[in-house]
Amino acid sequence: MEVEIERVLRETAGNIAPGVPYALKATAARLAGEPDLGVPSALPGILSLRVDGDLFEDCPDLDIGYIREPDRIRIRFVRALDPEPVPEAGADGGKPATAGTGADRPAPRPGPAAEAVAVRQVADAWGRVTGWLRDHAPGSYAALRPGAGPAALAALEAGLGRPVPVELRVLWLLTAGDDGVDGGGCLPGNEALMPLETVADQYRTRRAIPGWRASWIPVVARGTADTTSGLYLDAETGCLGRWSRYDEPPAEEPDTLVTYLEETADMLRAPALATRDRPGLAGGVLRWAAGLAPGREGDWRPLTG
Structure with a gap:
């Protein structure tokens, strides 16, 4: 099956991390043989595939979104996933410190x-x-x-x-x-x-x-x-x-x-x-x-x- 990577992604993927362009190409090759790897996302018609960055050099974990058509796949977006937060112990070695409230708490990031x-x-x-x-x-x-x-x-x-x-x-x-x-x-x-x-x-x-x-x-x-x-x-x-x-x-x-x-x-x-x-x-x-x-x-x- 043909896999198309949108031009803007090809031009900007390297800005995320040096290893992302290769990871994107490797994922495209994989999707050509396994087009149903992704799972439905919150975007209508978009499938989402998580890519383990450890499989590639200098590459974070990625979320790749694509559209599956009868005869081709179109990769529409790629973004780096934030690392999973690691809880830190409080000053007394017990429960993790709690986040601030009000003005100290950053605005929630979009999903x-x-x-x-x-x-x-x-x-x-x-x-x-x-x-x-x-x-x-x-x-x-x-x-x-x-x-x-x-x-x-x-x-x-x-x-x-x-x-x-x-x-x-x-x-x-x-x-x-x-x-x-x-x-x-x-x-x-x-x-x-x-x-x-x-x-x-x-x-x-x-x-x-x-x-x-x-x-x-x-x-x-x-x-x-x-x-x-x-x-x-x-x-x-x-x-x-x-x-x-x-x-x-x-x-x-x-x-x-x-x-x-x-x-x-x-x-x-x-x-x-x-x-x-x-x-x-x-x-x-x-x-x-x-x-x-x-x-x-x-x-x-x-x-x-």
């Missing part, structure tokens, strides 16, 4: 099904954005940074003092920031996806501001060198929010990272239906109308279609 959905949605939406940039705005595409590796994400989490939500993790595994062109990024308003070092710096800076919550992780900046406003992701609610020195009003309906990226992709693919902002091109670079600098309107051409 495997929710994580799998988020991985697929973010990868699909961002893939549509970057695919359009590659084909129509090569200058903007070239400004995108390569994806981050596990070590870089682990260092960021250590600096933040909290885990990075799965939707942000998969985005940064694909693209770890936007260096932009002439100060502008590729997101609506010509805002830019922050590099990880800027995320860490802005988080430290803004945590000192009264009212800034520990769960707010900066993601998007007004420009590549302008952090006077931008978007943060609330790790507890999954919603995006805006900070600004300019007292900009909040959106009527809060976005999630997924809906924000999906709408961005939709505006590029069907600009006539765009409502948030108007995309256009200027010399092979994507420029959004709301963020055009004075004097730059002359060489800007709105997208049509």
Whole structure:
């Protein structure tokens, strides 16, 4: 039976751990002969197969999700499984110490099904954005940074003092920031996806501001060198929010990272239906109308279609 590994998985599996691409290929070969190895997951139509990482070099335990069709198998996601926690004895050598309560307790992490959905949605939406940039705005595409590796994400989490939500993790595994062109990024308003070092710096800076919550992780900046406003992701609610020195009003309906990226992709693919902002091109670079600098309107051409 034919087994198909989705392109985004082939490109990013090595970001989980060096041994994951080989484990994924080996699992695909095994599924070709034993297509019913998986068990039903919480996702409709998706079978889940747990892979023992000890069978491969430099590979964690994996959860691999796939769709079984009559004549082929499509592997849709792969994620590393957290190690089983080992209870620690309390100070008196007796019962394990109990977790904190209230503010000391981290927000519950989404289950495997929710994580799998988020991985697929973010990868699909961002893939549509970057695919359009590659084909129509090569200058903007070239400004995108390569994806981050596990070590870089682990260092960021250590600096933040909290885990990075799965939707942000998969985005940064694909693209770890936007260096932009002439100060502008590729997101609506010509805002830019922050590099990880800027995320860490802005988080430290803004945590000192009264009212800034520990769960707010900066993601998007007004420009590549302008952090006077931008978007943060609330790790507890999954919603995006805006900070600004300019007292900009909040959106009527809060976005999630997924809906924000999906709408961005939709505006590029069907600009006539765009409502948030108007995309256009200027010399092979994507420029959004709301963020055009004075004097730059002359060489800007709105997208049509």
